[in-house]
Amino acid sequence: MDHSGHPTPRTTLPQTKVVSLEKLKTACKNCGLAKLCLPLGLENNDIERLDSIVQRNRPLHRGNHIFQTGNSFGSIFVVKSGTIKSYTQCPNGTEQVVGFHLPGEVVGLDGIETGKHICSAKALETTAVCEVPFSRLEELTATIPNLQHQMFRLMSKEISKETGLMVLLSKSTAEERLAAFLLSLSIRFHSYGFSATEFNLSMSRREIGSYLGLALETVSRLFTHFQEEKILEVDRKHIKILDMDQLFKLLSEQNGCLDQLQRPR
Template sequence: MAGMKSSSLSAMHENKVISFEAIRIACRNCNLSTLCLPLGLTPEDVERLDTIVRRSRPLHRGDYLFHSGDRFRSLFVVKTGSVKTFAPSPEGGEQVLGFHLPGEIIGLDAIEHDAHSCSAKVLETTAICEVPFSRFEELSVTIPSLQHQMYRLLSKEIAQETEMLLLLGKKSAEDRLATFLLSLSHRLQKRGLSPTDFYLSMSRHEIGNYLGLAVETVSRLFTRFHEERLLVVDRKHVRLTDLDALEAMVQATPLEDCRRRLP
């Protein structure tokens, strides 16, 4: 009822004024602009981008952004909250593909097939910016720096998945969880949040699934890390008390091939 541009979707729950207003910030005022599509654009071009962005009211835990198989129409950017993407298998199982924090773009894998090959599910109350892709492409043809940024973001996604391949291909369970926690830490820090003190919006089951480990293993590792004074964990809340040790654990990848040239 407030603004005249009440966006595409119907606006109920208008009693949640505070959070709803908070998410309707335009790109130009958004603190994520250094991570997101507007990076490198002139203020004028940011305005043009802004006109095609759709901002819905907040989604809640369990809501879907899209399902595997859906026609690809838009990219989705997390504004606040978090989202998991996963590949559902016919038998009801799933493979978690990623957890997405504010500023991260979801749906980049769908451009080629014009259909989503994974599903995206909201982990907590979350605000999303929707970017209709056909309109985006029209725009990026006329804004070279937007095209450049899009190439960079796509490339970044590839580089990140490569990191993940490295992790799953070679490393131990311990390394995997350490890397996961450090990844969260770094990403939260970039967003101006505490790199040592945060809540996990995903379950142990989802962490394990993501890292290719059983729930039990994840649980045991949390216990062990706790015992080793690397962190304090209580339910979903984690406090990393020895970032250096975690980093060292990951660095010290005792990769093979160190004995090949002996006798």
């Protein structure tokens, strides 16, 4: 079994997907995530210009921060492998998870407006991120129309994603929320080239609960329940989806608002 917290790779992966430290230095044009990331739709020489401003730092260990609430904003970050959690800290000490970021997803867009980050971002496991200094990125987007468009698209996607989550949080039952969460993970893993049906959660029950507005006990009970219903096979953090149809059905029952969860054929 895979103990790294990474999802189980599909068997059809191209050889560039082999995990190695060398991968951390991969140029954008050789990166397996390029079609999900900023380079989407760019010409080769434009990708090289983008590549030249991207900083590839050493991987983060579990618990390391990319930035914290109040830090001044300078860069956006793209997850290359691993998982980033973004969260805000309440004065009473409890934290509120506001997002989980998987490979190919962007972190830090919240800081553009005010120049300060309004949340913190930390690694849930060993995680590699590409750092893109924002002012240099803005110079490039001004001269590469496709890159500008891709930035607008990425930000629009972020807005749509959060809108969907709002609907989930204000209308759905606990069962629907967890189903939507698992499907969202499944769909995202799939689009990044991993198995849609079997993966490891890198976050705790408490973190899932915080994100979904549920108590950790409720999350735990639901995992048990889904297992009894033969919808899932749960072993600690390892999840196997046995009945994808049933999971989708749970969503469409009461709550059809979340059509943005497009089922991969």
